[in-house]
Amino acid sequence: MTDHKMLDLPGRFLLRPAVPDDLAALERLAHERAIGISSLPTDRAALLDKLERSAQAFASEEEASGEEIYLFVLEDLHEGSRIIGTSGIEASPGFQDRFYNYRSEFIVQVSEELGTRNRIHTLHLCHDLTGVTLLTGFHIAPAYARSLAPQLLSRGRLIFMAQQAQRFSDRVAAENPGPADEDGGCPFWDGVGRRFFDMDYPSAEALNRGQGRGSIAELLPQSPIYVPLLDEAAQWALGQLHPVGELPFAILMDEGFDTDTYVNIYDGGPTVEERLQSLKTVRRLHGRRCVDGPMQAAHGRQLVSNGRRADFRATLACHDDESQELALDAAARAALRVEPGDLVLAATLDRELA
Numbered sequence: 001m002t003d004h005k006m007l008d009l010p011g012r013f014l015l016r017p018a019v020p021d022d023l024a025a026l027e028r029l030a031h032e033r034a035i036g037i038s039s040l041p042t043d044r045a046a047l048l049d050k051l052e053r054s055a056q057a058f059a060s061e062e063e064a065s066g067e068e069i070y071l072f073v074l075e076d077l078h079e080g081s082r083i084i085g086t087s088g089i090e091a092s093p094g095f096q097d098r099f100y101n102y103r104s105e106f107i108v109q110v111s112e113e114l115g116t117r118n119r120i121h122t123l124h125l126c127h128d129l130t131g132v133t134l135l136t137g138f139h140i141a142p143a144y145a146r147s148l149a150p151q152l153l154s155r156g157r158l159i160f161m162a163q164q165a166q167r168f169s170d171r172v173a174a175e176n177p178g179p180a181d182e183d184g185g186c187p188f189w190d191g192v193g194r195r196f197f198d199m200d201y202p203s204a205e206a207l208n209r210g211q212g213r214g215s216i217a218e219l220l221p222q223s224p225i226y227v228p229l230l231d232e233a234a235q236w237a238l239g240q241l242h243p244v245g246e247l248p249f250a251i252l253m254d255e256g257f258d259t260d261t262y263v264n265i266y267d268g269g270p271t272v273e274e275r276l277q278s279l280k281t282v283r284r285l286h287g288r289r290c291v292d293g294p295m296q297a298a299h300g301r302q303l304v305s306n307g308r309r310a311d312f313r314a315t316l317a318c319h320d321d322e323s324q325e326l327a328l329d330a331a332a333r334a335a336l337r338v339e340p341g342d343l344v345l346a347a348t349l350d351r352e353l354a
Helices: 020-031 044-059 149-163 187-191 201-211 232-237 243-255 280-284 330-336
Strands: 013-017 069-076 082-090 101-111 116-126 133-140 171-175 258-263 270-275 286-292 301-305 314-318 325-328 343-348
Touching (some): 013 044, 020 044, 044 069, 069 133, 082 149, 149 243, 149 301, 149 314, 149 343, 187 201, 243 270, 301 325, 314 330, 325 330
Parallel strands (some): 133 171, 286 325
Antiparallel strands (some): 013 314, 101 116, 101 258, 171 270, 286 343, 301 343
């Protein structure tokens, strides 16, 4: 799979809601060394529970409570509908517990007597992002990393959120992993968290998954942490990315997320946030009438969704910017479950991506 022109054929990839029948495929992904930030549990029962919760959230017509999770899978339709990636949305993190982060700030101290002015970097423990919708679990097979598949896998969630806005916050956030090694070493945790919580990084992460981060945040200092007092390794790690997070982070940066305000309390990785309506894909989203036609006739690429909830489908299509219609061939229409004349939602990808 080295020919990326073949990988990027319009209509090849399909983003859809995960269902319990995807259990075996997601078990495979959970154990794979793939690119991205996977939050998939490796325990079969826990993974099935997550799939069932997601399926219930997509299917529910009741008013959203905020505790819903939405799990998506990405299929390669040219490889027998093989699942090659997954991503998710957590409607309201902190629903049962506060969602803690460090807020990065600078304190300015001035001494007129000494004629000195200091600008000092500080970290403030906060729960500003409690209730803000969280993008989670981006995970893509390595063979597809340089194709357009990651664009659909990440940005397709934003289309779903825009069309189902009443189910989500008007602000969106995403955590990105900081530096950590395979032996469990984590410079930021070792320099900050471990000084107040006698536990190594893997154990702290396991506790976070099991009990939530509130139990650890309660033992962290409530007063500001002065970054210059941290050891060099912890200072270096602050706001840095683990290599597995570089691809999804690059997509989020291109969307327009703010990357400078918050960091994760465990590994110091950047937690990004922005208003949903300010993000590039959402700003570009508009309706187009679906028509029958070949999909290789136009230049550029569009992210295209059928605009539904329980039956949500999204793919990539070609488009001529001057046309108000979107040509989809029979295979693409079948994947999206639309017919000629139906209204679809589309957002243009930048030329350098398409």
